[in-house]
Amino acid sequence: MEVKEYMKTIDQDIKEGQLKQVYLLYGEEQYLIRQYRDKLKRAIVSEDDTMNYGAFSGGDINQKEIVDLAETLPFFADRRLILIEDSGLFKKSAEELADYMASVPETTYFIFVEKEVDKKTKMFKEVRKIGSVVEFARQTDETLSRWIEGRIRKAGKNITRDAYALFVRKTGNDMENIDRELEKLLCYTMEKEYIDVADVEVITTEQTENKIFDMVDAVAQHQQKKALDLYYDLLALKEAPMRILYLVTNQFQRMMVVKSMTNQGFGNRDIASKAGCPDWAVRKYQSQCRAFSMEQLKQAIRDGVEYETAVKTGRMNDQMAVELFIVEYSSQKKVK
Numbered sequence: 001m002e003v004k005e006y007m008k009t010i011d012q013d014i015k016e017g018q019l020k021q022v023y024l025l026y027g028e029e030q031y032l033i034r035q036y037r038d039k040l041k042r043a044i045v046s047e048d049d050t051m052n053y054g055a056f057s058g059g060d061i062n063q064k065e066i067v068d069l070a071e072t073l074p075f076f077a078d079r080r081l082i083l084i085e086d087s088g089l090f091k092k093s094a095e096e097l098a099d100y101m102a103s104v105p106e107t108t109y110f111i112f113v114e115k116e117v118d119k120k121t122k123m124f125k126e127v128r129k130i131g132s133v134v135e136f137a138r139q140t141d142e143t144l145s146r147w148i149e150g151r152i153r154k155a156g157k158n159i160t161r162d163a164y165a166l167f168v169r170k171t172g173n174d175m176e177n178i179d180r181e182l183e184k185l186l187c188y189t190m191e192k193e194y195i196d197v198a199d200v201e202v203i204t205t206e207q208t209e210n211k212i213f214d215m216v217d218a219v220a221q222h223q224q225k226k227a228l229d230l231y232y233d234l235l236a237l238k239e240a241p242m243r244i245l246y247l248v249t250n251q252f253q254r255m256m257v258v259k260s261m262t263n264q265g266f267g268n269r270d271i272a273s274k275a276g277c278p279d280w281a282v283r284k285y286q287s288q289c290r291a292f293s294m295e296q297l298k299q300a301i302r303d304g305v306e307y308e309t310a311v312k313t314g315r316m317n318d319q320m321a322v323e324l325f326i327v328e329y330s331s332q333k334k335v336k
Contacts, residue, residue, distance in 0.1 A: 010023070019040075020131045020132045021106070023133075024112045026112075026113070026115065027115070041053075041083065045077065052075055053080075054081070057085040058087065059086075059087060061084065061087050066082065070100070070110075074107050078107065080107055080109065082109070083113070084111070086114065086115065094122070098123040138174075138276075141173075144173060144178070149164075156193075158195070162196075167200045172210065172278070181205060185204060188202070208237070215326075216251045219329050224330040228327075235319065241318040242308065242311060244322055246304075249300065254276070256297040303325060
């Protein structure tokens with residue numbers, strides 16, 4: 001079942017008043033998770049009901065304390081809600097709470113919110129048996145397009161094709177970042193009917209990852225000066241050299257996946273899913289990876305690890321390590 005179908009199921013649960021006693025919301029798309037966490041919370045307890053609402057977060061949660069609270073009858077209300085976030089309970093042994101899930105009182109409701117889960121854990125299996133488990137993955141380009149354009153139309157505006165393409169390139173596919181940047185753009189163009197490229201250029205902040213993408217693109221095209229200039233721009237924005245190195249090597253890992261899957265004849269949508277990038281980025285990665293052999297891509301990843309180790313052990317300055325990496329891979333090399 002697709003994410004949107006699961007979301008419809010939650011909406012239907014709320015609309016019909018047929019709420020599950022346990023919900024697990026997890027995945028990369030934190031924007032949607034927060035939206036549905038709050039929807040469920042409002043449906044289960046009233047906003048000002050602090051007596052029947054308990055919130056816990058972090059990895060040091062006391063399972064017995066949770067069970068004891070769950071066993072407590074709600075105070076002048078029909079339901080008690082326990083919200084547990086970022087606990088790691090679905091990635092480790094949580095026997096006590098997992099065993100308890102089958103006997104939760106009908107007046108107690110749980111919402112678990114996690115970034116990652118292990119589907120093999122007892123906790124995950126027990127929650128799936130009695131409740132609703134929803135994974136919120138990154139949305140497809142088509143879904144994001146409908147969402148963005150819907151927001152723009154609702155504000156009584158239109159956006160040119162080139163402006164839209166620039167906007168999504170700058171913002172990436174994280175809905176929270178898109179939401180923030182879209183709000184800025186709509187406020188900036190309040191008196192205008194059409195949003196154009198100039199508006200996007202002025203007001204939309206480009207994510208660090210996109211600057212990294214441009215830098216790797218320059219490296220792939222052997223434009224050494226441009227690559228180094230982009231690196232110095234990132235340093236001026238207070239980005240840590242080691243974070244930049246991590247993001248650069250991550251780009252090389254994606255190029256390796258793209259090159260391998262392209263050679264095997266996979267379609268761009270499958271490649272995007274495996275590489276963890278938007279559909280539109282696949283063509284760009286395909287262009288970039290043509291500048292490198294598979295062995296060169298593997299060596300770049302190994303070199304990234306070696307440079308990081310050299311910095312951590314004090315054998316090399318962090319800024320210099322990244323410069324050397326950029327210089328090495330932006331040099332003219334014959335692809336084998």
